[in-house]
Amino acid sequence: MTLLRIEDLSIRFPTRTGDIEAVRDISFSVGRERLAIVGESGSGKSQTGRAILGLTPAFAQVTAKRLEFDGIDLLKATPRLRRDLRGKRIAMILQDPKYSLNPVMRIGRQIVEALRAHENVGTREARERTLDMLAAVQIRDPARVFDLYPHEVSGGMGQRAMIAMMLIAGPELLIADEPTSALDVTVQLDILAILDRLVAERGMGLIFISHDLRLVSSFCDRVIVMYAGRVVEEIAASELSRAKHPYTQGLLNCMPSIDADRHPLPTLERRPEWLL
Amino acid sequence: MTAALDITGLVVSYDGFRALDGVSLTVQPGESFGLVGESGSGKSTVLRAIAGLAPVESGSIAVEGIPIGKRRDKAFYRRVQMVFQDPYGSLHPRQTVDRLLAEPLAIHGFSDAESRILRALDEVGLGSGFRFRYSHQLSGGQRQRVAIARALILEPSILLLDEPTSALDASVQAEVLNLLEKIRRDRKLTYLMVSHDLAVIAHMCGRLMVMRGGQAVESLAAKDLASRRAGDPYTQRLLVASEGFVRNAETAASEA
Ligand SMILES: Nc1ncnc2c1ncn2[C@@H]1O[C@H](COP(=O)(O)OP(=O)(O)OP(=O)(O)O)[C@@H](O)[C@H]1O
Ligand SMILES: Nc1ncnc2c1ncn2[C@@H]1O[C@H](COP(=O)(O)OP(=O)(O)OP(=O)(O)O)[C@@H](O)[C@H]1O
Ligand SMILES: [Mg+2]
Ligand SMILES: [Mg+2]
Numbered sequence: 001m002t003l004l005r006i007e008d009l010s011i012r013f014p015t016r017t018g019d020i021e022a023v024r025d026i027s028f029s030v031g032r033e034r035l036a037i038v039g040e041s042g043s044g045k046s047q048t049g050r051a052i053l054g055l056t057p058a059f060a061q062v063t064a065k066r067l068e069f070d071g072i073d074l075l076k077a078t079p080r081l082r083r084d085l086r087g088k089r090i091a092m093i094l095q096d097p098k099y100s101l102n103p104v105m106r107i108g109r110q111i112v113e114a115l116r117a118h119e120n121v122g123t124r125e126a127r128e129r130t131l132d133m134l135a136a137v138q139i140r141d142p143a144r145v146f147d148l149y150p151h152e153v154s155g156g157m158g159q160r161a162m163i164a165m166m167l168i169a170g171p172e173l174l175i176a177d178e179p180t181s182a183l184d185v186t187v188q189l190d191i192l193a194i195l196d197r198l199v200a201e202r203g204m205g206l207i208f209i210s211h212d213l214r215l216v217s218s219f220c221d222r223v224i225v226m227y228a229g230r231v232v233e234e235i236a237a238s239e240l241s242r243a244k245h246p247y248t249q250g251l252l253n254c255m256p257s258i259d260a261d262r263h264p265l266p267t268l269e270r271r272p273e274w275l276l
Numbered sequence: 277m278t279a280a281l282d283i284t285g286l287v288v289s290y291d292g293f294r295a296l297d298g299v300s301l302t303v304q305p306g307e308s309f310g311l312v313g314e315s316g317s318g319k320s321t322v323l324r325a326i327a328g329l330a331p332v333e334s335g336s337i338a339v340e341g342i343p344i345g346k347r348r349d350k351a352f353y354r355r356v357q358m359v360f361q362d363p364y365g366s367l368h369p370r371q372t373v374d375r376l377l378a379e380p381l382a383i384h385g386f387s388d389a390e391s392r393i394l395r396a397l398d399e400v401g402l403g404s405g406f407r408f409r410y411s412h413q414l415s416g417g418q419r420q421r422v423a424i425a426r427a428l429i430l431e432p433s434i435l436l437l438d439e440p441t442s443a444l445d446a447s448v449q450a451e452v453l454n455l456l457e458k459i460r461r462d463r464k465l466t467y468l469m470v471s472h473d474l475a476v477i478a479h480m481c482g483r484l485m486v487m488r489g490g491q492a493v494e495s496l497a498a499k500d501l502a503s504r505r506a507g508d509p510y511t512q513r514l515l516v517a518s519e520g521f522v523r524n525a526e527t528a529a530s531e532a
Contacts, residue, residue: 013413015413017408020413038445039445040445040447040448041415041416041417041418041421041443041444041445041448042414042415042417042418046415046416095416095443096362096416099362139316140316140489144293152290153316154315154316154320155315155320155361155362155438155439156315156316156472157315157316160315178416178443181442181443182315182361182439182442182472183315183472184312184313184314184315184317184472184514185472185473185474185514185517185518186314186513186514186517187314187315188472188517189517189521189522192521193524193527196521196523196524196527197524197527199531200527200528200530200531201527201530211444211445211446211449213446214518214519214520215520215521217520218520218521218522219520219521247447250447251445251446251447252446254446254447254449254450255446255449255450255475256450256453256473256475256476256478256479256480257475257478257479258474258475258478258501258502258515258518259502261479261502262479263457263479264450264454264457264458265450265453265454265479266450267447267450267451267454268447268450
């Protein structure tokens with residue numbers, strides 16, 4: 001079943017020196033699956049996620065032939081409806097967790113508030129479920145971290161606090177923007193296992209924005225590749241090594257590996273025609 | 277030979293919580309040394325302690341043979357620069373890239389700011405078109421590259437790098453890693469580098485230390501990673517996890 005349908009989405013930032021076309025006519029849909037978005041730094045991945053959520057800065061222009069979540073036309077939805085969707089049915093783990101958490105509120109309280117915003121639970125239960133959620137994302141000492149402020153936790157702990165906050169609301173569609181980029185590899189796999197179960201057992205739709213091709217090819221179902229605001233390739237994750245677009249091929253080839261000793265690493269020759 | 281960095285028995289505590297519990301390490305001049313380990317194990321705290329940004333309770337830090345006290349003077353930051361883990365927090369959002377790069381040059385009295393800024397932007401693969409953008413107008417990876425340019429622009433001799441490429445796609449990562457290697461060779465720089473990506477560490481570093489719970493688990497040579505000759509079970513788990521995701525059989529079945 002399709003949860004999200006996007007046709008010809010464009011996002012433009014007017015600036016003093018001319019418009020920046022961050023996203024140009026992209027189309028894709030998401031069902032109850034794990035869809036990866038990979039691509040060049042600055043290619044529009046995060047802005048695409050933000051537009052789905054309705055978090056694009058007000059001065060920017062978002063246009064689309066269709067931007068639909070579960071049959072709801074998001075472009076016509078009132079700000080109130082969008083806010084409701086955002087709290088309850090669609091969630092996004094932002095790329096910049098520490099910046100996105102409230103700096104003057106303790107971690108635990110932020111998660112408790114996220115829970116209580118969509119479910120009527122008592123103080124004691126909310127605290128317990130928050131501690132459980134922190135433990136589920138492999139925080140070593142949930143009770144200590146519950147009482148810390150965002151600047152008092154490590155990069156990966158902040159990222160996991162953000163993940164806990166988004167998961168506790170039980171969203172139907174989760175947009176995870178580089179959700180594990182600050183985590184050590186064992187914790188990374190534990191988090192992916194949680195997301196995996198939510199997709200398999202609860203039928204959540206997952207948009208997984210990542211530049212980690214090894215993870216994407218082993219974890220996701222489908223992959224969308226973005227370059228300069230456009231989707232240049234769509235491919236089954238298991239087929240990633242047989243990608244056709246030279247950008248995708250180049251990406252796969254320039255990763256360092258534990259076993260190969262290649263100095264310098266191969267780099268991409270970016271061709272002007274990729275920008276078209 | 278005098279070590280570039282010599283740390284002995286470093287202890288850092290926050291309200292009684294020991295973020296670092298007796299960490300020692302030595303990095304030789306021109307060496308690139310890696311730190312890996314569990315999230316929250318104290319990797320960033322090691323770097324921050326060197327930069328004078330963490331409450332050191334005991335232990336000693338010497339930079340190029342000189343013991344460092346609580347205070348860091350201007351000359352220290354000329355020699356030691358840090359690229360922070362979080363490019364969002366470390367760059368002021370309401371400043372242009374130009375200001376961000378000009379500021380350290382002004383503080384340290386460089387005269388050829390113009391040409392240095394242009395060269396620094398070029399080195400990290402951001403054209404001059406980015407020069408007058410505000411940092412909040414940049415993507416995650418673009419910000420990270422500005423942060424790297426800002427650290428390099430002062431030509432320090434020791435660079436502390438905290439997850440310098442974790443926000444970058446593979447193609448930009450390759451460019452930044454090549455750049456860091458080339459600069460280290462050309463300018464004989466010393467790196468202390470944190471990454472959770474073992475492949476990045478194996479590629480960039482000669483030796484590394486694995487951390488967990490504020491302590492060193494073990495130190496090993498990067499080539500031990502390639503031959504999977506890790507002594508500690510935790511390091512072995514990291515190596516296995518680096519291979520990628522393996523779907524749990526039950527989860528896979530529930531979906532079928
Ligand atoms: N407020 C803004 N004003 C102008 N341009 C912006 C603004 N925010 C983002 N952009 C531009 O939009 C483009 C897309 O940004 P986006 O954050 O979506 O990239 P990304 O694909 O997520 O990159 P990364 O992998 O580096 O995070 C970038 O070129 C960025 O510079
Ligand atoms: N200001 C602070 N107050 C309280 N605790 C702190 C503070 N700063 C750091 N800590 C604690 O110190 C520990 C080590 O943090 P550090 O940032 O060094 O971890 P890390 O190894 O870099 O982790 P990551 O890989 O997630 O970035 C964490 O448990 C963190 O909560
Ligand atoms: Mg992004
Ligand atoms: Mg850290």
